Amino acid sequence: GFARWITSSQYFGIDKVVILGNRCDIDEADAVDHLGSDPSCSVIGLYLEGVKDGRKFLKAVERAASRKPLLVLKSGRTPLGAEAATSHTGSLSGEDRIFDAALRRAGAIRVYDFDELFDLAKTFSYFADLPPAEDLRVGVVSVSGAGCVLSADAIGDYGLRLAGLGEDTIERILSVYPSGWIARNPIDMWSAIEEVGAFDAYLTITEAVLEDDGVDGASIIFMLIPDVTEMDIRRFLREIKPYRKPFTLCFMGGDMRLVHEWEQIAEGESIPVFHSPERAIRALGAILRWKHERRR
Amino acid sequence: GFARWITSSQYFGIDKVVILGNRCDIDEADAVDHLGSDPSCSVIGLYLEGVKDGRKFLKAVERAASRKPLLVLKSGRTPLGAEAATSHTGSLSGEDRIFDAALRRAGAIRVYDFDELFDLAKTFSYFADLPPAEDLRVGVVSVSGAGCVLSADAIGDYGLRLAGLGEDTIERILSVYPSGWIARNPIDMWSAIEEVGAFDAYLTITEAVLEDDGVDGASIIFMLIPDVTEMDIRRFLREIKPYRKPFTLCFMGGDMRLVHEWEQIAEGESIPVFHSPERAIRALGAILRWKHERRR
Secondary structure, eight states: OHHHHHHHSOSSOOOOOOOOSSOSSSOHHHHHHHHHTOTTOOOEEEEESOOSOHHHHHHHHHHHHTTSOEEEEEOOOSHHHHHHHHHHHOOOOOOHHHHHHHHHHTTOEEEOSHHHHHHHHHHHHHHTTSOOOSSOEEEEEESSHHHHHHHHHHHHHTTOEEOOOOHHHHHHHHTTSOTTOOOOSSEEOHHHHHHHOHHHHHHHHHHHHHHOTTOSEEEEEEEOSHHHHTSOHHHHHHHHTTOSSOEEEEEEOSSHHHHHHHHHHHHHTTOOEESSHHHHHHHHHHHHHHHHHTOO | OHHHHHHHSOSSOOOOOOOOSSOSSSOHHHHHHHHHTOTTOOOEEEEESOOSOHHHHHHHHHHHHTTSOEEEEEOOOSHHHHHHHHHHHOOOOOOHHHHHHHHHHTTOEEEOSHHHHHHHHHHHHHHTTSOOOSSOEEEEEESSHHHHHHHHHHHHHTTOEEOOOOHHHHHHHHTTSOTTOOOOSSEEOHHHHHHHOHHHHHHHHHHHHHHOTTOSEEEEEEEOSHHHHTSOHHHHHHHHTTOSSOEEEEEEOSSHHHHHHHHHHHHHTTOOEESSHHHHHHHHHHHHHHHHHTOO
16 A cells, blocks of 8 residues: 555656565565665665664665665654554664664665655656755745745755855846846845746746856746746746756645646656745755765 | 735635735734734734834734634744845844744744645634643554554654543454454554455544544544545545544545545545645644643
8 A cells, every 4th residue: 555655646757666564584674785786766765664684774775875865764763653663563663863873874864754755755866867066055046035035944944055146147137137126046036027027037047047156956936826827837947957957846836736737747857846945945955965975 | 926826725715815015004913913803714824024013013913812823934034044034025033032932922823834834724724613622642543554653753743642542442443453453542554444444444443533532633544545545535524524623634645636636525624634644743733732722
């Protein structure tokens, strides 16, 4: 049941689901080894309630994580959860802080719920092949001021940096605003949309941001309201897809049918879509950190 | 734009959206006063980047929060966010910890992103009229063991309690399991579904849990897989709706079309639906805490 849920609830491609349950002959370490050396698997996502042989498991994690991103959702973190895990799979969860430190040392990325597991899995699967990131500098392009402020808070929360914009970038951005405007990151684009329309505003600003050497990744926020939905989203995605930096789209509704339609179009192009500014920044931060740590 | 997003993205009824923007004559305090005394508004949700007159605002919050649940999403929490807020609405965010403490003293419920604001707003709007809660004891009924463990962790994280089940409750629950089973909370119902089918398993177990005096609220977790989707969800909801305790449904996909269909059916009956065990527990915990604090 669980396996069917996992394979059916996401747009991005899930290659294999290994459900071990109350495992006997094959344990988590064997599964990690197998997926780590399987070339058709680009990201490994694990849900664990405990591990059988900690040492063997951590060695397998270290091997696999040196090759591809490895995400771990480990439940039974709290005393209540640990007790529930014992009656579910007979797992002994052990001291969570010790497990956490060991996981990180082995190169795994710890996540804390299924939303985060799926958010990061799709972001890593779309962007794992991009070049390393120089730093953790994020550009934010948002149709609403609230999206700017919430994104800036999330950038603070996740220990990322708000990118400063180069002079050239600022000049290109200002070309779509009424005169007298000041461009700063996060970029509140409402006035640009009023000035030149949604398509030109989004494309000019997004390209300027993604081409800036001081920007490692970008979060692009849409509200699917009439002023925005008239734009040709397929053409926009075609134009920005070639940039070799991670970027995320955030669609805040609007007409929910259209939100799902745009989401399917974007994820069909391997561009990750979120519905809250915070989750977009969380996923972007995770891929930037991973790419930054692997830059040498 | 923002207002249209808010009114169009949720199933539950949104009565009024007040967008103040760069407010002049009317400020947040006036808006809170107005909504607090408006009988057609059952829950107040605020998104703020800062307040004009802190003292006046907190007095208005105190008045309104004594009458109905008042949720506050305040951005500009972090230094980066505060700077972005200044250029968006000219708000001075002030020291977040001081604001946070003052908000809580005034009886407001602080939330940290729009997902949480909407999750809690719908849960409070559906359940604000139910009787006070004696304690924070949560029952969990889940089709998957993972749902049990993740829920137990979330119960730990949010400072709630896992309900102990009465003898009578356990007896009723065991009636739908193969013999030799042990019933404990969180209740892993897979074997009951195999034994008597999804409808009888869900109904018997959910009713037993909701009727237990030691349970203040419940989280009921579904995976929309064939064994489950054959059940008559409308009839199930009709049977459990009359119980005067807060409960949430969590639908973990399955066929996404069916997930949305079931979600609309349930929220049409004023029963809140979530898609992750953690968000269900977070919302349930918030309503239980609010009802518990107001029990005298």
